[in-house]
Amino acid sequence: MATTDKLLDGFKRFKQTYFGDDSRLYASMKNGQPAKTLMVACCDSRVDPAILTDCDPGDLFTVRNVANLVPPCEDDNHYHGTSSALEFAVKGLEVENIIVMGHANCGGIRALWEGDGQAQSQFIHRWVSIAQPAKEWVKANYQQSSDAAQLKACEQRAVLVSLDNLLSFKCIRERVEQGSLSLHGWYFDLAAGELLCYNPVSGQFEQPA
Numbered sequence: 001m002a003t004t005d006k007l008l009d010g011f012k013r014f015k016q017t018y019f020g021d022d023s024r025l026y027a028s029m030k031n032g033q034p035a036k037t038l039m040v041a042c043c044d045s046r047v048d049p050a051i052l053t054d055c056d057p058g059d060l061f062t063v064r065n066v067a068n069l070v071p072p073c074e075d076d077n078h079y080h081g082t083s084s085a086l087e088f089a090v091k092g093l094e095v096e097n098i099i100v101m102g103h104a105n106c107g108g109i110r111a112l113w114e115g116d117g118q119a120q121s122q123f124i125h126r127w128v129s130i131a132q133p134a135k136e137w138v139k140a141n142y143q144q145s146s147d148a149a150q151l152k153a154c155e156q157r158a159v160l161v162s163l164d165n166l167l168s169f170k171c172i173r174e175r176v177e178q179g180s181l182s183l184h185g186w187y188f189d190l191a192a193g194e195l196l197c198y199n200p201v202s203g204q205f206e207q208p209a
Helices: 004-021 081-092 107-114 124-141 147-166 170-178
Strands: 037-042 060-065 097-103 182-189 194-199 204-206
Touching: 037 081, 060 081, 081 097, 081 170, 097 147, 107 124, 107 147, 124 147, 147 182, 147 194, 170 182
Parallel strands: 037 060, 037 097, 097 182
Antiparallel strands: 182 194, 194 204
16 A cells, blocks of 8 residues: 555655656646647556556646546536536647547446446446446347446446537537547556457457557
């Protein structure tokens, strides 16, 4: 378990690496971040996207939330943290790729899958209901499959729901149509240590070539 002392020691190593041994990377980013890829990932401590992809600081602009979900675009007076991050990434950073990365054994998707429709928490179940279409699709198409297979299918299908929701944002849809922005769906199987990418031709999550 990471104590605060362990975290502070980790920062000392980070500082030595990026501000002591070679400070060129951060020196080049003093006036802005160069990230051209937005990653929407889960809060789960096992699936840190920068660690999984071996990225340096500045490579990824990251949004992390429960179950790596993208809500549909809503124009109201509520607070929209994920949506504001999307807007900044697209309009401010002009990212060229948006990746939604789901993962195996996701607690948020399990809460959706096992929920009975009743309010079981103040925030979580309302949030994960964004992926309700994924649950309904799996219920209709995986009736004969095991519980584990159905849950995995729901985790993957939820990624596709988020990809669809991305297109409800005008700034994203326009750039996709112009060809200046690409959308990707990934799935990390943490038990197998495999990363799968969604192939829209086959309709499956597959190992990258």
